[in-house]
Amino acid sequence: MEIEPIDLEAAGYCVNSLGSAIGMPQLCDAWFANQIFWLVVALVAIYLILTKVALPRVSATLAERSGTISNDLAAAEDLNRQATDAEKAYEKALADARAEAQRISGEARAAIKADLDAAIADADKRIAAKSAESEKQIAEVRAGAAASVAEVARDVAAEIVTALGMQADRSTIDAAVSSRVKGN
Amino acid sequence: MADPVATTGVLTAGDPAHAEGLSFHPMDQFMVKPLFGDYGDPVYWYTITNVTLWMALAVLCVVGLFVLGTSRRAIIPNRVQSVAELAYGFVYKMIEDVTGRDAVKFFPYVFTLFLFILFANFLALIPSSFSPTSHIAVTGLLALAVFLTVTIVGFVKNGASFLGLFWVTSAPLAIRPVLAVIELISYFVRPVSHSIRLAGNLTAGHAVLKVFAGFAQVAAISPLAVLGVTAIYGLEVLVAFIQAYVFTILTCVYLKDALHPNH
Numbered sequence: 001m002e003i004e005p006i007d008l009e010a011a012g013y014c015v016n017s018l019g020s021a022i023g024m025p026q027l028c029d030a031w032f033a034n035q036i037f038w039l040v041v042a043l044v045a046i047y048l049i050l051t052k053v054a055l056p057r058v059s060a061t062l063a064e065r066s067g068t069i070s071n072d073l074a075a076a077e078d079l080n081r082q083a084t085d086a087e088k089a090y091e092k093a094l095a096d097a098r099a100e101a102q103r104i105s106g107e108a109r110a111a112i113k114a115d116l117d118a119a120i121a122d123a124d125k126r127i128a129a130k131s132a133e134s135e136k137q138i139a140e141v142r143a144g145a146a147a148s149v150a151e152v153a154r155d156v157a158a159e160i161v162t163a164l165g166m167q168a169d170r171s172t173i174d175a176a177v178s179s180r181v182k183g184n
Numbered sequence: 185m186a187d188p189v190a191t192t193g194v195l196t197a198g199d200p201a202h203a204e205g206l207s208f209h210p211m212d213q214f215m216v217k218p219l220f221g222d223y224g225d226p227v228y229w230y231t232i233t234n235v236t237l238w239m240a241l242a243v244l245c246v247v248g249l250f251v252l253g254t255s256r257r258a259i260i261p262n263r264v265q266s267v268a269e270l271a272y273g274f275v276y277k278m279i280e281d282v283t284g285r286d287a288v289k290f291f292p293y294v295f296t297l298f299l300f301i302l303f304a305n306f307l308a309l310i311p312s313s314f315s316p317t318s319h320i321a322v323t324g325l326l327a328l329a330v331f332l333t334v335t336i337v338g339f340v341k342n343g344a345s346f347l348g349l350f351w352v353t354s355a356p357l358a359i360r361p362v363l364a365v366i367e368l369i370s371y372f373v374r375p376v377s378h379s380i381r382l383a384g385n386l387t388a389g390h391a392v393l394k395v396f397a398g399f400a401q402v403a404a405i406s407p408l409a410v411l412g413v414t415a416i417y418g419l420e421v422l423v424a425f426i427q428a429y430v431f432t433i434l435t436c437v438y439l440k441d442a443l444h445p446n447h
Contacts, residue, residue, distance in 0.1 A: 014215075021211045026320050026387060031216040033229035035321040042239035046246050047296045054250030055292055058272045061257050061265075068259055 146181075153177045207401075210394035214318055214387065234314040242303035242316075250299075271299070275432060282436035287443055293333070294439075297326060298432040305386065305424035309417070317427075318386035320379060327379035330435050338442035349445040378434055385427050389420045 014028030154177045161168040218225045253264035308315030338346040350367040399409035
């Protein structure tokens with residue numbers, strides 16, 4: 001065989017002359033001590049890394065995060081409450097304003113109505129006064145007109161009498177005209 | 185001669201693949217070798233071997249994830265910090281749910297086991313790597329540590345009433361002695377099943393991968409072999425996590441017995 005044989009004495013009884021495993025290497029007790037030693041080293045290393053550095057750090061971070069989250073949630077709830085309050089206040093203000101507006105418009109309506117009534121009453125009074133005065137004037141005019149008619153009639157009658165070449169007493173003419181006008 | 189197998193392709197006698205020079209050494213990947221020096225050099229307990237290398241890489245992964253990854257202590261975490269917090273929360277919740285709130289003081293211990301197994305399993309998926317968790321010496325020590333912890337904590341916390349674990353009061357009195365024997369046997373079998381489950385899964389998976397890879401040397405079936413390697417590799421990714429999870433949750437279950445033996 002051209003293969004260079006390895007030192008079987010040193011390698012132990014788990015390796016054949018070709019450098020391959022004999023049976024299951026897992027069952028080779030020549031290697032147990034080495035594996036156990038390094039396993040213990042590795043486990044102790046991981047344990048120390050975890051307990052000294054990693055776990056306190058991670059748990060602190062997680063606690064800080066949950067604290068931040070609950071704080072933020074509380075703040076959000078607070079803000080939400082404030083927003084609700086603000087909305088309520090706004091709605092109340094709106095309702096108040098609406099009621100106030102209604103009151104003001106009612107008052108204005110009442111005031112306008114009162115003014116209007118007063119103005120109407122005043123106007124009625126003035127119209128009544130005006131119409132009374134007008135009636136009086138009409139009556140005067142009518143009386144004046146009647147008097148004028150009687151005057152004109154007298155004058156015309158006197159002129160006619162004169163024109164007919166007769167002499168007539170003034171009072172006679174007056175009486176005649178008066179009786180004619182009246183008889184009318 | 186660097187690698188005698190590669191140069192000759194010689195196999196053990198009687199192997200049918202001998203003629204084509206097909207070589208299968210599915211178990212060679214589990215060999216412990218000194219990192220410095222030659223193949224044949226003796227392996228003492230302190231020798232720096234491939235075991236040392238791959239366990240050190242697992243420790244480095246823990247450092248990378250939990251020391252460098254969380255160094256910002258950010259309220260809004262980046263990806264690495266998220267993963268670290270996720271792993272923390274995962275195991276913390278597991279121990280809280282399975283073992284109980286009073287078991288939280290064992291969290292660093294359980295988390296150490298989980299992280300070591302997880303990273304050793306995943307690092308072993310790197311081609312031509314070494315998988316420490318496929319070795320019964322490693323998983324056996326892990327399981328023995330859990331067994332001793334559970335037993336010692338059980339007796340320290342509960343005194344002699346820890347033996348109530350084996351005396352099933354909910355069963356009829358007549359069959360209690362029989363149950364006690366069964367319970368006792370199952371209690372002592374725990375570390376065996378606990379360790380062999382992990383080592384067996386890892387060994388089987390990696391050996392199958394190697395066998396498929398060996399078949400890839402034959403041109404006619406190499407596409408199938410590569411497909412097989414891919415499929416088994418996917419399965420092994422799952423196994424790497426699931427076995428770490430199973431080992432951890434069983435540790436929690438056993439710890440529960442130590443803390444509350446009467447439940």
